[in-house]
Amino acid sequence: EVQLVESGGGLVQPGGSLRLSCAASGFTFSSYWMHWVRQAPGKGLVWVSRINSDGSSTSYADSVKGRFTISRDNAKNTLYLQMNSLRAEDTAVYYCARERGYSSGGYYYYGMDVWGQGTTVTVSS
Amino acid sequence: DIQMTQSPSSLSASVGDRVTITCRASQSISSYLNWYQQKPGKAPKLLIYAASSLQSGVPSRFSGSGSGTDFTLTISSLQPEDFATYYCQQSYSRGITFGQGTRLEIK
Numbered sequence: 001e002v003q004l005v006e007s008g009g010g011l012v013q014p015g016g017s018l019r020l021s022c023a024a025s026g027f028t029f030s031s032y033w034m035h036w037v038r039q040a041p042g043k044g045l046v047w048v049s050r051i052n053s054d055g056s057s058t059s060y061a062d063s064v065k066g067r068f069t070i071s072r073d074n075a076k077n078t079l080y081l082q083m084n085s086l087r088a089e090d091t092a093v094y095y096c097a098r099e100r101g102y103s104s105g106g107y108y109y110y111g112m113d114v115w116g117q118g119t120t121v122t123v124s125s
Numbered sequence: 126d127i128q129m130t131q132s133p134s135s136l137s138a139s140v141g142d143r144v145t146i147t148c149r150a151s152q153s154i155s156s157y158l159n160w161y162q163q164k165p166g167k168a169p170k171l172l173i174y175a176a177s178s179l180q181s182g183v184p185s186r187f188s189g190s191g192s193g194t195d196f197t198l199t200i201s202s203l204q205p206e207d208f209a210t211y212y213c214q215q216s217y218s219r220g221i222t223f224g225q226g227t228r229l230e231i232k
Contacts, residue, residue, distance in 0.1 A: 045163070045212055046223065050221070061220060095168055102175060109178075111159040111171045111175075111214075112169070116168065
């Protein structure tokens with residue numbers, strides 16, 4: 001079964017750090033680009049970060065750039081999100097998601113086709 | 126960043142109704158548009174990719190159309206399990222963005 005399982009969430013004080021993990025199983029993890037997406041309580045989905053299949057290329061939302069770092073360990077089939085200088089507005093459920101690519105008419109489209117169940121991060125004093 | 130605006134923000138409909146949700150991009154995104162469904166307490170589910178392609182396993186009552194800046198998600202005949210929140214998402218630019226969501230409720 002294709003599965004993503006997040007862990008590492010919890011309560012942290014403003015200015016603190018947390019590292020989230022996302023364990024992948026049931027597919028060849030090293031072949032896929034991966035994402036982190038978050039959702040504040042009662043709010044919509046917000047993309048956080050993306051990493052390519054070998055970890056050599058990353059991108060971030062402006063709101064987390066310079067504070068968050070995405071990485072992966074393909075030998076361990078695990079995706080990470082290191083979160084530093086946390087703020088109250090970082091409080092959210094964090095999902096990891098697999099990117100699935102589709103080629104059509106010479107163009108590359110992609111969507112997030114497999115998602116974890118999410119892990120909750122609460123930033124509060 | 127490219128802004129994605131969905132309308133309406135919420136919608137009440139009955140089982141069997143035909144429903145259309147609209148998503149507008151702040152600039153042209155060609156067909157780099159996906160649709161997701163999310164139920165309370167659950168992770169999102171990919172429904173449509175590349176504006177009009179149905180993800181494997183998704184019922185055929187779901188369809189997508191559009192290109193450039195204007196897109197629609199249509200549910201041809203609402204089923205009880207379709208009441209959820211729907212999000213559009215653009216993958217045209219490096220900074221991926223979602224719409225604010227459309228909550229579909231039972232009338």
